[in-house]
Structure formats: C-alpha cells, structure tokens
Amino acid sequence: MRRAGHLWPVVIERDNLVLAFHRAARGKRRKVEVRRFAQDLDGNLAKLRRELEDGRFAVGRFHVFKVHDPKERTIHAARFPERVFQHALMNVCEPEFEQRAVFHSYACRKDKGRLAAVEAAQRAARRGGWHLKLDIRKYFESIPHDRLLAKLVGMFKDPDVLAWFGRIIRSHGDGRGLAIGSLTSQHLANSYLEPVDRLCQAAPGVRGYVRYMDDFVSWADDKGPLMVLGRQVASFAAEHLGLALKHAPAPQPCSRGMDFLGYRIFPTHTRLGRRSKVRYRRRLRAILPRVESGEIPELAAQQRLTALTAFLLPAKSWQYRRRVLGQFGSVAIGLQPGEPGRQLEQQRQQHPHGQPQQQQPRQQQQQCGVPLCPQLRPSAPDGAGESVTGLNRPPSRSLPHRGGDKTRQGPSGASSPGDAGSNTPGGPFFAAKCLRVPAFGMCIFVEKLSNLLRKLFMFRGGATPCLIP
Numbered sequence: 001m002r003r004a005g006h007l008w009p010v011v012i013e014r015d016n017l018v019l020a021f022h023r024a025a026r027g028k029r030r031k032v033e034v035r036r037f038a039q040d041l042d043g044n045l046a047k048l049r050r051e052l053e054d055g056r057f058a059v060g061r062f063h064v065f066k067v068h069d070p071k072e073r074t075i076h077a078a079r080f081p082e083r084v085f086q087h088a089l090m091n092v093c094e095p096e097f098e099q100r101a102v103f104h105s106y107a108c109r110k111d112k113g114r115l116a117a118v119e120a121a122q123r124a125a126r127r128g129g130w131h132l133k134l135d136i137r138k139y140f141e142s143i144p145h146d147r148l149l150a151k152l153v154g155m156f157k158d159p160d161v162l163a164w165f166g167r168i169i170r171s172h173g174d175g176r177g178l179a180i181g182s183l184t185s186q187h188l189a190n191s192y193l194e195p196v197d198r199l200c201q202a203a204p205g206v207r208g209y210v211r212y213m214d215d216f217v218s219w220a221d222d223k224g225p226l227m228v229l230g231r232q233v234a235s236f237a238a239e240h241l242g243l244a245l246k247h248a249p250a251p252q253p254c255s256r257g258m259d260f261l262g263y264r265i266f267p268t269h270t271r272l273g274r275r276s277k278v279r280y281r282r283r284l285r286a287i288l289p290r291v292e293s294g295e296i297p298e299l300a301a302q303q304r305l306t307a308l309t310a311f312l313l314p315a316k317s318w319q320y321r322r323r324v325l326g327q328f329g330s331v332a333i334g335l336q337p338g339e340p341g342r343q344l345e346q347q348r349q350q351h352p353h354g355q356p357q358q359q360q361p362r363q364q365q366q367q368c369g370v371p372l373c374p375q376l377r378p379s380a381p382d383g384a385g386e387s388v389t390g391l392n393r394p395p396s397r398s399l400p401h402r403g404g405d406k407t408r409q410g411p412s413g414a415s416s417p418g419d420a421g422s423n424t425p426g427g428p429f430f431a432a433k434c435l436r437v438p439a440f441g442m443c444i445f446v447e448k449l450s451n452l453l454r455k456l457f458m459f460r461g462g463a464t465p466c467l468i469p
Contacts, residue, residue, distance in 0.1 A: 004096045008160035011092050012052050017045045020087035024080065033080040048081055052164075057085065059164075060171025062179060076172060076179035086183045089164065096155055097187055102197040107213040108186045114261055115314055117212045118270060124208025125254045125267045128219030132226035133258055134233060137246040139214035140189055141177045144242040145169050148192055189213065192241070199236055203229045212261060219254070226251040263315050272315045281324055283308055288328055 010016060021041065025034050037044050051057035062076035078086070101109065106117035125131065136142065152165050168184050178185040190213060197216075200209050205225030206218050220226050230249020237243040257264045262276040272280075284305070291301045312321055 003155060003157040005157040007092050007158045011088050012049050014045065016088050016091055017049060020084050020091060023087045024083040037080055048085065059167050073180055075181040077181045090183055090187060094187065097191050100194060104209050105197055105211050108190045117210055118261055118263055118314060121210045121217060121260055121265050122270060124210060124219045125265060128207045129221050129254055130223050130226055130251045131217055131219050131254050131258055132230055132249060132251045133217045135246050136214040137244050140180050142243055143178055143189060143192055144176050147242055148188060196233060199233065200229060217260065223251045270315045272312060272317050272320065280308060280312060284328055
C-alpha cells in the first residue's frame, strides 16, 4: 500500500483546527481550561498554528492520576491545547489507519466498538466449538518506540507528520510505552497489532476472529489448530513486535463460556462477568451516601447510574439489576423516589338502578394519583362509617390505574360506604387499588373490562362484581 504524503498543510488549516477544538471539548465544556480556551478561540487557534509551524509547541505535559477499574492504571491526561492538536492530527491521519485495519478489529474505529465486538464474539462462538483467548502483558507500557516509528514510516512520507508523531511517542516512557489517556496512543496501539490480525485470520482451521485492542480471540472446530496458532502468535509477538503474552495458550470449549470485555459469552447468550458485578455494586454503593448527604444532586446521580446500568444492558442481567437496585432504594430507581403511600379516595356513590350515575353535589373531585389533604376530605353522614378509605401502597414506579380512584354507594338498606372493597350487593363495584402490571396497556385493558362487566350486571339488575379483590 502506498504511503500518504502532503498531510501537514491540511493538519494546520484553520477549519481542521476548529473541528479539532469541538471534538476535544465534547462533554468537557464546563471545565475551566476548556472555557478559557473558548473565550478567545480565534486567538488561541492562531497561536497554536504558529507554534506548530515553528516547532515550538510543547507536548508531553500530562495530568497524571490513577484509576482502579478493574485494576490499577496510571492515566496521563494531556492539557487541553495538546488534545486539540492531537485531534487535528488524527482528523487527517485516521483514514490511513482505517485503510490498513482488518474488519474484525473493533477498538478506536467508527461503527465498531465494544458492543459490536461482543456481538461478533457471540456469533463466532456459535460456529466454532473451541476458542483461544490471548492478550498482551502490560500492552501500553511495553510497546517499543523504535519499532512503532518504523511502522509509521511505512505509512506516511510527510516529514512533519512523522516528526510530530515521534515527539508525541517519545514524550512518555524511556524507549517503551504509550501514554494511556491520549487520543494518539489509542490509535497507535490499535494499529500496532495489525500483523497479529492477519496471522490469526490466515491460520488453517480458524473459523472466527475478534480483537479489541490487545484482547484477541480465535475460534476453531478442534483444539489442535488453536494450540498451533497460540505458539505461532507467541513467537511472532516476541520476535517482530517486542511483546509477550500474558498467559500460555490454553484453548477452551465454547460451551463453558468465555470472559471478554466484562461479559461471560456463551454460544446462546451473554451474561455479566464476576468482576463486572462486583464493580457495578461497588460504584452504586459509593453514589448513595453522596446523594443522601447532598454532595451531588439527584440529576447528577441519575446520570451516573444511567451510565453504569448501560454497561449491564447487553447481557442477560435483568434479575441482577432488579435485585441490586431494589437493595439501594429509591435513589437507584429514578430521579423521583417511589410514590409515598398514596391514598385512594372513594368519592362517588352508586345510585339505585335506573337513576343516572352522577357526581354527588358538594363533593371534592379527586384527581387520579393525587391524595386529598385531611382537611379537604368529605365527612361521613351520621351513623355511617368513614367515607374515605386510605389504601397505602409501597414505593413503586408502576403506573397508576387510569380509571380514577372512585367507588359508589348502593341504595338505602345496603351495606355502608365504609365496606370498601366488599363484594356484597350494593357495595362498591370496583375496589380501586394500585395495580402492579408490567405494561401500561394492561391498565387500560383492566379498566375497559371493569366497565363492561359493570354495565352488563347493571342491565340485568344484579349486583355489580368486584373485578379486583
């Protein structure tokens, strides 16, 4: 494949720098350094272009911190002007990396990503009976600079582009390693293992292949071809790439499942990995006290919870999510906590058969789902029981019944209005209780069925039934 040239003038064009600024500021516009850069955007971009043309722009100034997800990693976050420059550089050079990538490489590529890699792994698991999962030991920290630069020389012939790639690569480590957290590091690391992709796909007996950064899996019908492939990959990585495998090659049957990108992948379904469950519960437990103490608002907590739960959705994890979210209460359920013990008001009385069923005068009209204050509740007539019955309901996010919380009183001589929920003649025809239904359509179905039965029994002159006990 021919090398790409004449790219540097395109990198430092103003339109490309403006595009790079917007991509670097995506999701970070509230940060101080981004807002300062945006206050004088034209001046800062012009200054960045002059420094790039003169070769005076400084790279390698990082904000270093550590994360434990799931293991300890040292993150080197570049300052914002350098991130703008890296986006400008990759806007022009990324198509060259894309042309040389194989189809089943899913990291740092458009229309690919983690979920696409998981789906491709499950499809491949249905075709092959055995799989071989390999990964590189301390991959980002082990990449040799000289071999990576030699690979870039084979891709680009523009001296300015190669010079700036060299300065970015050598700004971290002592002859080895790329900075975790930089945009260029992700693309360079993903491109460095392309020879391994072609070696695995061309191996005899291999029926499927998927790679996400330094985790790559091959599938075959038998164990033998995978053992041979594992030895070939270990030898090739040591001799040509200067890398070492984390574990010795050990093919496993697909029926036992495979840990890949936080999931446990089987031929028929995908479950959560053990570490993913522990990490989800630990992060959720860390959010709860911060919300109760007022350190973070409910909206920010819900956004974090949504991001955490999104990782669980591709796997078969509904019961696990339900159990864990139930343990942490209303903070984990949604922005609005569960409805606190709603009282269902009995507002209407049933007239004798043949008379129009209308709202009684001087009676408060109850809106569905809104409890009446004690001062506004209608008083019961003399000798009768309380006309308003409160039915408490545990906190829930299920939809309320749409039919209105209403009951009716039978003719004189029948049971009193206090017999809420009874099935005796003259009693209320519908006990308005909160329905825990799986869908809103079921609420409408129950309401229509109740009205149909009520009209049928009223036409025949019989007692109206209680559909929901």
